[in-house]
Amino acid sequence: MYDRMYSIRMRAAEGGPHEQGGLHISGGETLVPKVLLEETTKNMLQKALNHSRGDADFIQVIVEKISSNEVVSLAPLSVTTEAVKSVEEGHHRSVEILQSLGVSNKAITNGMGLLKSTTNFRGAVVLSASSGERLDDRGLRGVRATRMGWSHEGYARWSALYAELASPRIAEAIVLATKVAHAPFMIAELCWSDDPEYITGYISSQQNGYVRITHLKEKGDFSGGRVFYVSDDVQMEHFIDFLEQTAVLLV
Numbered sequence: 001m002y003d004r005m006y007s008i009r010m011r012a013a014e015g016g017p018h019e020q021g022g023l024h025i026s027g028g029e030t031l032v033p034k035v036l037l038e039e040t041t042k043n044m045l046q047k048a049l050n051h052s053r054g055d056a057d058f059i060q061v062i063v064e065k066i067s068s069n070e071v072v073s074l075a076p077l078s079v080t081t082e083a084v085k086s087v088e089e090g091h092h093r094s095v096e097i098l099q100s101l102g103v104s105n106k107a108i109t110n111g112m113g114l115l116k117s118t119t120n121f122r123g124a125v126v127l128s129a130s131s132g133e134r135l136d137d138r139g140l141r142g143v144r145a146t147r148m149g150w151s152h153e154g155y156a157r158w159s160a161l162y163a164e165l166a167s168p169r170i171a172e173a174i175v176l177a178t179k180v181a182h183a184p185f186m187i188a189e190l191c192w193s194d195d196p197e198y199i200t201g202y203i204s205s206q207q208n209g210y211v212r213i214t215h216l217k218e219k220g221d222f223s224g225g226r227v228f229y230v231s232d233d234v235q236m237e238h239f240i241d242f243l244e245q246t247a248v249l250l251v
């Protein structure tokens with residue numbers, strides 16, 4: 001049904017490419033049919049050029065064709081919002097939610113500590129949900145989930161259901177969180193953006209869906225990123241292969 005899907009990936013940095021020490025400005029991933037390829041690529045470029053983290057001087061856009069029989073269809077995670085009044089309250093709530101999902105206190109402390117002190121990751125850090133140890137060896141690059149997007153019908157249905165939330169930022173994050181939540185060995189994802197203007201973050205899991213927490217950092221703060229908590233029996237190659245290679249379309 002979805003023939004000729006294309007994966008579009010963008011990464012942008014200031015001060016040269018990421019691998020030469022440039023500051024990560026923006027990234028994006030989507031999966032679109034051929035008719036939307038040009039428009040979406042243009043929008044991706046706009047996103048890189050108009051970002052509050054800085055003025056990108058390195059922008060890479062990669063377009064790849066994916067054959068339709070490789071695409072896995074998933075329903076978007078359900079969304080709830082926890083309105084909190086301060087960073088302290090937001091962090092407190094995050095700890096409670098992560099604990100309820102079986103993430104250990106040590107792993108929570110390590111994950112939150114990482115996000116508080118990190119300003120330049122392109123991908124996510126993979127932590128053991130029990131020991132809190134970092135399990136990937138990707139350094140500053142981290143692990144990037146890729147090859148994922150909304151189907152036209154899926155987005156139309158979702159944005160009608162969540163009219164007040166249907167911004168491009170949230171729609172993109174839902175795609176990422178849904179794909180990640182369905183990865184083998186995955187327990188929970190913790191995220192707040194490294195965009196200094198955006199202070200709402202989330203914790204997502206197959207169990208609880210996508211739980212937005214309205215205040216996880218102060219405005220003007222460049223720290224942020226993503227932590228993927230995985231179970232002890234994780235096979236890292238299998239886990240990362242799903243995130244990077246399996247094409248996922250939200251329907």
Ligand code: AMP
Pocket residue numbers: 024027029120121122123124142143144145146173176192193194195224225226
């Ligand atoms: P953003 O939600 O775009 O503000 O991204 C916040 C942080 O999440 C980035 O700095 C990365 O550390 C991480 N991130 C962004 N995109 C991805 C992705 N596709 N896969 C894994 N981590 C990502």
